[in-house]
Amino acid sequence: MSGINLEHISQHFGEQIALRDVSLTVKEGEFFSLLGPSGCGKSTLLNIIGGFLEPTKGVVYIGDQDVTTLPPYQRKTGMVFQSYALFPHLTVFDNVAYGLKVQKKKKAEIKQKVMESLSLVQLDSFAKRMPHQLSGGQQQRVAIARALAIQPSVLLLDEPLSNLDAKLRKNMQSELRNIQRNVGITTILVTHDQEEALSLSDRIGILGEGRIQQIGTPLEVYRQPNNRFVAEFIGQVNLFEAEYDEASSTYIVPHFTQSNGQPVQLKAEGDKEKRKKHLLMLRPERISISSVREEAQPNHVTGVLADVSYIGHSLRLVVRLDKGEIIVHASDAAFPHLPEVGETVHIHWQPEDIVFLDSKVHT
Numbered sequence: 001m002s003g004i005n006l007e008h009i010s011q012h013f014g015e016q017i018a019l020r021d022v023s024l025t026v027k028e029g030e031f032f033s034l035l036g037p038s039g040c041g042k043s044t045l046l047n048i049i050g051g052f053l054e055p056t057k058g059v060v061y062i063g064d065q066d067v068t069t070l071p072p073y074q075r076k077t078g079m080v081f082q083s084y085a086l087f088p089h090l091t092v093f094d095n096v097a098y099g100l101k102v103q104k105k106k107k108a109e110i111k112q113k114v115m116e117s118l119s120l121v122q123l124d125s126f127a128k129r130m131p132h133q134l135s136g137g138q139q140q141r142v143a144i145a146r147a148l149a150i151q152p153s154v155l156l157l158d159e160p161l162s163n164l165d166a167k168l169r170k171n172m173q174s175e176l177r178n179i180q181r182n183v184g185i186t187t188i189l190v191t192h193d194q195e196e197a198l199s200l201s202d203r204i205g206i207l208g209e210g211r212i213q214q215i216g217t218p219l220e221v222y223r224q225p226n227n228r229f230v231a232e233f234i235g236q237v238n239l240f241e242a243e244y245d246e247a248s249s250t251y252i253v254p255h256f257t258q259s260n261g262q263p264v265q266l267k268a269e270g271d272k273e274k275r276k277k278h279l280l281m282l283r284p285e286r287i288s289i290s291s292v293r294e295e296a297q298p299n300h301v302t303g304v305l306a307d308v309s310y311i312g313h314s315l316r317l318v319v320r321l322d323k324g325e326i327i328v329h330a331s332d333a334a335f336p337h338l339p340e341v342g343e344t345v346h347i348h349w350q351p352e353d354i355v356f357l358d359s360k361v362h363t
Contacts, residue, residue: 078147
């Protein structure tokens with residue numbers, strides 16, 4: 001196993017700048033995800049780590065070795081592609097053995113390592129099958145076994161589960177994490193799926209505008225995003241552009257007004273700077289909702305349901321104010337009957353659930 005250290009990586013394609021001065025350290029044995037929208041540079045960064053692209057600027061270390069100019073086969077990295085890239089004319093055994101044959105390993109060693117890798121992904125009984133005889137999930141596991149057979153120091157995964165259906169994808173996420181834990185290999189996953197990154201990763205790097213916007217644990221990037229970009233990309237969110245009012249010690253949101261024409265006033269904790277303008281975040285699942293108004297409490301708003309979406313374990317509700325809308329996620333168990341569009345509802349949340357954001361993206 002080896003850690004990875006990237007120092008000031010930039011990548012230019014003509015006048016297009018894909019990556020801007022990216023520095024990143026991935027710890028030995030860590031499962032690290034690069035998360036971001038399409039075109040943000042995450043696959044470009046993975047290809048630079050794997051040796052398929054040489055950066056315009058910067059240095060790549062795997063362990064203590066500078067591998068910036070080394071070809072892929074000299075880096076001790078295993079790569080799993082989105083398309084699996086299995087050879088259709090080779091058996092499962094020969095697909096997994098391919099890298100070992102390129103390394104000119106002895107037949108006995110090849111057989112041992114291939115079967116160990118297939119056993120790791122629970123496909124040792126499928127060694128003689130052809131790729132077309134396998135399901136999508138089985139093909140994906142063969143691709144992982146092939147990457148692991150050469151005993152790499154680092155495993156690189158480029159959106160490996162994106163071609164699978166929803167149920168199989170969930171199953172493969174669990175299998176992938178179990179395999180990584182069993183082997184203990186340093187792993188970097190590229191994905192645009194937030195839930196996948198949150199559920200699999202030890203830490204996540206959020207890429208946007210060609211830069212790392214934030215690095216942290218799944219809990220940190222979800223609950224305490226650095227800026228607007230991260231907050232909006234990870235899950236759903238309510239954002240309020242507010243002004244601090246010293247007289248009431250509240251944050252006034254002029255773009256959200258209630259039926260009485262008054263702007264929404266927020267009680268919040270945590271920000272001691274009395275700046276004039278603030279960007280505040282509130283996650284939808286932090287909001288309580290009721291058809292009956294409770295006793296006076298801070299952060300209480302009355303509105304009308306503009307949309308109701310039932311997704312099994314929970315409901316996504318859009319509460320429309322006189323001006324502005326607030327998204328609420330509520331447990332299915334909280335509603336014996338589905339609420340209907342047009343109903344008047346009362347929502348509230350705790351002051352500590354308001355998070356202060358940096359309004360600027362790191363560019």
